[in-house]
Amino acid sequence: MNIPTFKVFLPPSEVLMPRLEEILYSGQISEGVPVVEFEHRFGQLIQCPDILSFNSGTAALHGALVLAGVRPGDEVISTAMTAEPTNMAILHAGAKIVWADVDPNNGNLTAESVAAKITSRTRAIMVVHYGGIPAPIDGIRAVANGIPVIEDAAHALGARYNNKPIGCHSEFVMFSLQAIKHMTTIDGGMLACNTFKGNANIKDLLAEGRKFRWFGIDRAAPRTEVDVSTVGYKYHMNNVTATIGLVQLDYIAPVIARHIANGKYFDQALQDIPGLSLCQWDAQAEPSYWFYTVLVKDREKFSRHLSANGIANSQAHKRNDLHSVFSSSRCNLPGLDAFYEKMIHIPCGWWVSDAQREFIVNVIRQGW
Ligand SMILES: Cc1ncc(COP(=O)(O)O)c(C=O)c1O
Structure with missing residues (x-):
């Protein structure tokens, strides 16, 4: 007997390979229509219409922090009981990590501990659903009192809270599509963006997020006419991994x-x-x-x-x-x-x- 703790799930090769071959030789392997379609269909899965795809969950977290308004020197409350990327992303955003404590019964942040760590410098609260067990979102959102909450749901695709999928409860919810997660595209990250007071204008927020993930450039505008006014990264998803994602969604x-x-x-x-x-x-x-x-x-x-x-x-x-x-x-x-x-x-x-x-x-x- 050999039962692994983690295992990669891929769709049957007779289904996946023709789709992959088609996209690989289509001449359009960077970000295009399949990425948009994948964002749309992933959004249906988690009941959030506004999704930004990234080339990793870590990049998606970095995006969430910046879109939440976190700037160098700000404080972000987080948990130490997680994979390193949760907290590395906070350092990528230049912010200071403030640890809150976890519930010894499940390893998730407690609302009481988060409340005790909030200061006038707190710009976001990072909440991990450790191992796929939803953290106490209601309690944490109540004490956050308008401070943006970023859920790191890397372990929690398919989990639910208050009869709704994880993905629609907070300003930002990140899913990782890394190799051993519930669903993989080899690598990738999906950021669900939900409308709350702090990010009332989702259209503008999505436009900002798309620029953030591609060098600060608006891909929809003629290249020589755009002005790059903010720092951007090379964080976008490509058509090949999006195609894997589209097939994975059927399974x-x-x-x-x-x-x-x-x-x-x-x-x-x-x-x-x-x-x-x-x-x-x-x-x-x-x-x-x-x-x-x-x-x-x-x-x-x-x-x-x-x-x-x-x-x-x-x-x-x-x-x-x-x-x-x-x-x-x-x-x-x-x-x-x-x-x-x-x-x-x-x-x-x-x-x-x-x-x-x-x-x-x-x-x-x-x-x-
Ligand atoms: C809790 C948690 N957050 C973030 C990440 C980062 O995701 P990715 O590997 O897609 O960058 C992972 C896994 O790798 C994770 O387990």
Whole structure:
């Protein structure tokens, strides 16, 4: 038995390859019609009509921060319990990271801790749905009180909150399409832009975002007539990766459904095991279980026991406040201390079969 924690999902080659061949030899491989179509169809998936595509989730986060008005020297409240790009993007925007603390039951920011960290210099709040468990969006948005919230939903495609898909609750919501996410285009990032007080004029915001992702240039205007007035980057998506995305969209529903079915199975089957507790979340949150996080005693032993039985497991991420690049933000984070000491992720994605998930539960029930 060898059950990986992460696995790349690609559509069947007989479906994907003809579409790829067509676009590759079309003579139009940079940003064009397929990118626009992919933005439109991705928006339907998450019920947000206004999507900006990027060539990575990290670029999309950088875009979100700049569009939210974050400028060098501003403060952005964030979480250390995430992948490094969440916080690297804040440094790309030149801002100062202020850590808020997480709920030891799930690794997500708490509204109380965010509230305690808000100052007159706070320009945005970065919220991660760790592992696909929605953070307490209602509470965080209430304390944000108009400060733009950027949701990093890299792990949370298909998750829901208040009966609506993650993607439509905050000013900005980023999805990563990197290799091992629920859905991949090899690399890519999608930024959902929603209308709230701070970004009331979505049309202007989208135009600004399109310039930001392409050298500050308005691609729609004649090249020799444009004036570049702001710094821009080479962050746009291309037609080849967008085509992969368009084909992936035909397959994504059952992929996400299987993550969720396996996650819900573990929610039941892993109850009442000595030394193991399950994550907990808001009643209005519906996770999409990118991986399945358990909190265990004697984590090293637990990990060795699973590995010896061919079940991959991992902590996946180092708490970001331990990196020297983020050292100036260090502070006391007791919730994170408690979560980080016990958390470990086990496989629950689309590739885990009924027999494999039963096997995982039996191996854990044997004890470690
Ligand atoms: C939580 C989180 N945020 C951001 C990113 C960055 O996304 P990308 O790799 O698409 O740049 C990732 C993954 O790589 C991630 O796991």
